[in-house]
Amino acid sequence: MLDFRLLSYVQTSRFATLLGALLLSPLLAAQTAINEFIYPAKTGDTLIGIAARLLENPNDWPALQQLNRIANPRQLQPEQRIRIPYPLLKKISTQAELVKQSGEVTIRNPRGSDSAPTGSTIPESSVIQTGENGYVTVKLPDGSLLHIPAASQIHLAKLKRYLHGPVLETQIQVERGRIETQVAKQAPGSRFSIGSPTAIAGVRGTEFRLAYRPGTQITTTEVEEGRIQFGANKPLNDESTKPGQRQKVTPPGVGLAAGYGAVATAQGEVSAPIALLPAPTLPPEQILQERLTLQFKPVLPESSQQVRAIVAADRDFQTILGERLVTAGQVISFPAPNDGEYWLRLRAIASTGLEGLSGETAFSVAARPEPPLLQQPAPNAKQREETVRFNWTTEPDLRYLLQIAKDSQFRQLHVERDIKQGESVENLPVGRYFWRVASVQGARRGPWGEALSLQVLAGPSPLSPPSDEGKTLQFSWGAEPGQTFEAEIARDPEFKQLLLRQRIPHPTLVIARPAAGKYYIRYRCRDSDGYLGPYSRPQEFRVMPRWSDTHGNALNASAGEVRTDYAAP
Template identity: 35%
Template sequence: MRLSTPTLLRQVPFCLFSSLALATPAYVFASQPAAAPGSFINTPPDMTYFALQGDTLSAIAKRYTEKTSNWQILGKRNNIGNDRTIPIGTAILIPLELLPEEASEARVIAMTGNPAYKAADGTTGNLALGSVLKEGAQISTDKNGFLTLALPDESRISIPSNSNVSLSKLRKTKYTASPRTEVTLLQGKVESRVSSLVGNKGRFEVRTNLAVAGVRGTNFRVGVNEDGIANEVLEGGVAVNNASAKKKEELVLTAGKGNIISASGIGKVVDLLPPPKMSDSYLLQERPTLQFQVDTTPEAAGYRVQIAKDKDIIDVLAENRYKDNRFKFDGFADGNYFVRITAIDKLGLEGLPLVKAVTLKARPEPPFTVQPKNKVRAERLDFAWTEASNAVSYHLQFARDAAFKDLLIDKPDLKEVQFSAERPKDGEYYWRVATIANTNGKADHGPYSDVQKFTVLPATSLAPPDEGNGNQLSFSWASEPGQKFLIQISMDAEFKKLYLDKELDKAELKIQRPQAGTYFIRVRSTDPDGYVSAFTATQKITLLPRWTSGDGTAIQSGGGPVGTNY
């Protein structure tokens, strides 16, 4: 099998290969095909150039490093002792550090709010998706702003709210596009997700007034806080040093480690707090307000929470900091999101992240439940709820258990906002209702309302009235200790013409016998806890004219007072 020159270069150490090329050029290049003369390939830590006819080291140095004097460095790198003509097709190694730099750029790939920028020439404006930034641009985000930039090598720079960042160096090497990036953090925080720089010998640094963090491919955060500069490494390694110290000290932070750099020096390495723990019950949200809660830990002084469209948390939609372990976000449409939660320790270092996929399905919103609630003492079970403006129907469920596995009623297509059923046995029950709307021509079943628990108790019921000696009517009904009552007697079935409206502490009433006529009677109870029952079923009585003696006493017969009927 014949190998191409690039393949051979990967298999033979470069310094050894150069020696072979000079010692036995006929053997190496006659038996192996060379790349086209004048072409080059990226072979870190060098660029490999294939010589043209008549090339010399000084000509190559001038052409690719812009300094003729660099021919001596090339000579040492390639074991060539003098600046003589090089055979056509010879592989010449050019260290990447010698290549000149050219301008690079950063592009806005995700943003929230209204991030602003100030270009190197002093022009200002607001950023938008797709905006391109050049070296020297300064970016600021407000309370609700967030921005993610992409570099040509697919590195990412995320700038959260209340931050100010300058792209102080945004360049790349000519010919090989090896990145040369410096980000200066003036305020707030910056998170960098850097593509590996090992292969291209690139550089990526985050600078502050106190520290420099340099990487070779990693995911890390740098923040400005009251005590100094916070460095937090999520992946890879970061070399940090105190930029203001006369004697340069350097410390390498590995994954899961962090430290604080202050004016007094480089702080000790500490373990970042582990990812917070959260119940999976928060992964499906059925109310418009997103709510989360994590387990408390004594080491956490606060939390940072972000909502994003992607699991890498590049396209951030909202973020906030909290002192407590409960978090809320409003204003989101139904859909799929990702939440990232980190705990912040007492030094101000942000810990390792918890990232979870979250689904919001809160619409169509359920109606408000009206009845029953808490208790029922009625002869029938009446359900009622408010009307939803976009509803085409409702789904009612009534069960013996809160999980709704033991269903007694399951009505998936009710058109009205009420439903009546037979009264079940005394005991505890649960009910809920959902809205069904028409979305894009299809039935859209929304989440259920909050579960309503209630207790069915013995119904309040009137016993038939007792006329006693004929001059009085006596009413009584079943009761429980501590109850109070309202009894109403009306001359019409709608209870608009009340004959009596009386509150009682006992479950009985005695009144003088009213005049002959038709009357309607009902009673309701109030429990000691304030629960007010529905009125009992209305009872109707008809009192006929009676014969009385001279003292007003009803004339009796074997069947009772003469002339009475009720």
């Protein structure tokens, strides 16, 4: 198995195999030269006695004899420098510290506990699980930080400290999900690895991420800072072996510098270094969030498949408030936290599954008191009356600020009123307007609500005097292109005694001459977009008695039409 543990060896070739593991491990050699503890021999020391005091396994003294080329293990010179590889030294278990946690978090440790308060210790061999909304930050004995996001399972497989010198041995296993690390610079001889069932990364001090998907057994890693050595954690089969034999060979690892990542498959194949996607950016207009739902639409690299977004209460992303993974191009939404300052971290994800470089942006939430719901006029409303009634919902202890402007940016304000109730009646000249309302609580004004447009149109034009055509009366009025009309005639000005209601395509109404008497007429327009305006003011007209012939035509004399109420001058 390709990691930093000593390879197992059979009894007959125990020491040669042990030394080979110490001297020839590819990942270990790639990180640093072999680091050793130097013990100055004292008078009376023997190699066997030194092994009994210092080694994890006292029976490994022959390995020291071979490494130091000592002819007689029972005869050592005072101050003779005895080289002891750190992996052979005695070590003790250490503990991690639970720095931060939020959401659903379970910690299974050898003592059987399922939870731990923030600030408590986590022993070696513990397994940390996070739910769909869980997040944990763990601090290791060397000061390294492990950030464990949602839906992950991490095993603190080995947290060891050697008894001699500031040397640690750390092994973290990602069994499911992801881990993000800030690895402190390691002391000479220390060994730090983070792996999965299919891959392992050895580091000396860096910031990188590692993810494992149990379904596909694919491991991905990305380096943000420093350098790591990344290799398979499962030996490959040597195809040159004879039938019936199975020889395991170690696949080579790859070195990954900052800005690069790699993919390891279930078969133990490791990709060449792959450049990470650049960090997404957040448009400036999204820095201020004024609604109870945060909405972000970042600018992504062209080849992005997905984007991961993380919201935190602090710049160090120790207090995570939420995380989302969405398809590239979709709006990223979060419930808005309390008004204040927050941080957003964004990463684009490529088709390889590698997450790109992180982009971090501060943003503000100022969503309270939230604006009221607007009731009338409706969106894109039109009306042919200059008196306009504005209504919105209200809450106790709030005032409201109404703005009406000639432009959508509200630079040309026509009305601005501070109002206690949820209603205002305004007289507006003909034209196009935009209106909005904000809630005010004490001295604090909340964000503006949605701006709605309103068009005030000219009211119905006056009716021309009726034209008496003998048997008919004709009424006409001004109109706009594309309009149709609805006209009504009644005996009373309230139009309760309705005599006629007629739809007409042109601004002209022709009716049969009614009986003598007093009547009222009104009309309204329907615009080409379907908007039905108000009725015109009722206008009175009179039909006078007159003499007519047998065909209904008016009798005329030299002075004009003969009427029963005719009076000579």
